[in-house]
Amino acid sequence: MSLTSETSTDLLDDVFRLLLDAGASDLHWSDGGSLHLRVNGFLELAEVPESVSRISFDELTTHLIGRDNFATFVERREYDGARTVLGGSRVRINVFFKRGRIAWAVRLLPSEFFPMESLGLDLDICARICELKQGLVLVTGATGSGKTTTLASLLHHINRHRREHIFTIEDPIEYVHESRECMVSQREVGVDTASFHEALRSVLREDPDIVLLGEMRDRISMDAALTLSETGHLTFATLHTSGAVDTISRIISAFDSMEQGQIRERLATNLKVVITQQLVPWTNREGRSLCAEIMVSTKAIRAMIRDGKERQMLSAIETSSDEGMTTMNKSLADLVKRRLITQKEAGLYSPDRDSLKRHFEVPQLMRSV
Incomplete structure (x- = not known):
């Protein structure tokens, strides 16, 4: 036929x-x-x-x-x-x-942008990200974890509340952003530019304020993200990593050993937020919830990046909820407490099951009452 x-x-x-x-x-x-x-x-x-x-x-x-x-x-x-x-x-x-x-x-x-309120992320953190004038914001996680949706929601909010130039390099363009308060320029690899690296080379000449790079696949794209952040741009990018510790290590290891000290300094200075997320199916299979680890750049976090003490970051995240930080296990435990998933199911998505169990332990004082 x-x-x-x-x-x-x-x-x-x-x-x-x-x-x-x-x-x-x-x-x-x-x-x-x-x-x-x-x-x-x-x-x-x-x-x-x-x-x-x-x-x-x-x-x-x-x-x-x-x-x-x-x-x-x-x-x-x-x-x-x-x-x-x-x-x-x-x-x-x-x-x-x-x-x-x-x-x-x-x-x-999705045919419509998710309002930030419905993403499942801390609304205060989202608002703080959208107010940043400069720096690097990373959204990480496995394929299908909602990274693109989160970034689209953040850019949509910025587009409605700021008057700047949003510039994206995408492969392919997934969410189409019409210019609202911002001017939006979306470039698709293979259609509007010959390659991702070609687009990176010209982006600074195109007068952007806010740049979405999509996935940082290699040393060149990671270096470009840092350069854009250093030169006064708010830069968004993604990585397929399982947490803030893994994210920092992945970026550092992409560079030669002779460069890594300088990269640590650049990363400590410019990195603002790392959001690592996954979508967890409910027990009844009628929906999914977003679970996230959120790391915010603080004086302590910046010192850990500079000094190569990434392994201490998780402890800092656990004890810095007042800064808007949270761990993946805390997010999973909240779903269990809301009876959306079981404790066993939470363990399947946990980066550290022993740590997850501590969220369900009854304190000694309460057991003795």
Whole structure:
């Protein structure tokens, strides 16, 4: 069956409607394989729409990503992109080969920005971040932990309350920010710039005030983030790390040993906040909650970074709740106390199960009463 542009749009809409109707975050489908949806963190088998089942998967993929992109995909064996579907919903698309067959991984992006109040993060910390004039803010965590959503919410708030130039380098653009009080310039790698590194080289000449770099993948992007922060810009970036300690170590280790002393000094001076987050499914599978570790740059934290004493940071975070800091275990324990997850389930997401147990121990004084 040969597809017209109009027909292909209708068929793709049938597929994407599965995501919306199921309240799913992700869709996974491969040529000749089953279609799965991820709902509240769990994969569920879904039925392929009959209208689509008669269409060649190659042809459907061609219409999903475009004919020119399909030719490039066949050559490179990978494709990353984003598009608007169903009249306004936006999806992030990864197309790849597995065992010689084409496969899709599609993530549905919320059609509206989450208000900061609904993120599940400390609202005071979010407000303080949005008021920063300069410095580096890192949002870290595993794939699918909501990093992009958190950053989009923060930028959306800034866009409505400040009069500055927000500049982003993204691969691909996921959330589209229209200029409000701020002027917003979003550049997509492969569309608006040849490469991430090319965009980094020119960003300072484009008069930004606030810069979103996306993921810091290597030494070059980490150095660029520090340089932007040093030169008076509020800079946002992400890392796939499991906590503040891991984040600091990852950045330092990306540089040669001869440079690491200088990098520690630059990081201590410019790093403002590290938020590490994960989305934890509820016991009843009816939703998920965001759990986070938050580290704020204080005099003590800055000294630990300079002196290479990252291992002491977790203790400092635990005892600095008055500064807005919190540990992942404290966040998990709060979910248990709210009866959204069990203590056993909390242990599956805990970076330190022994430490987590202490949140549920009855103090000796209370046991003796």
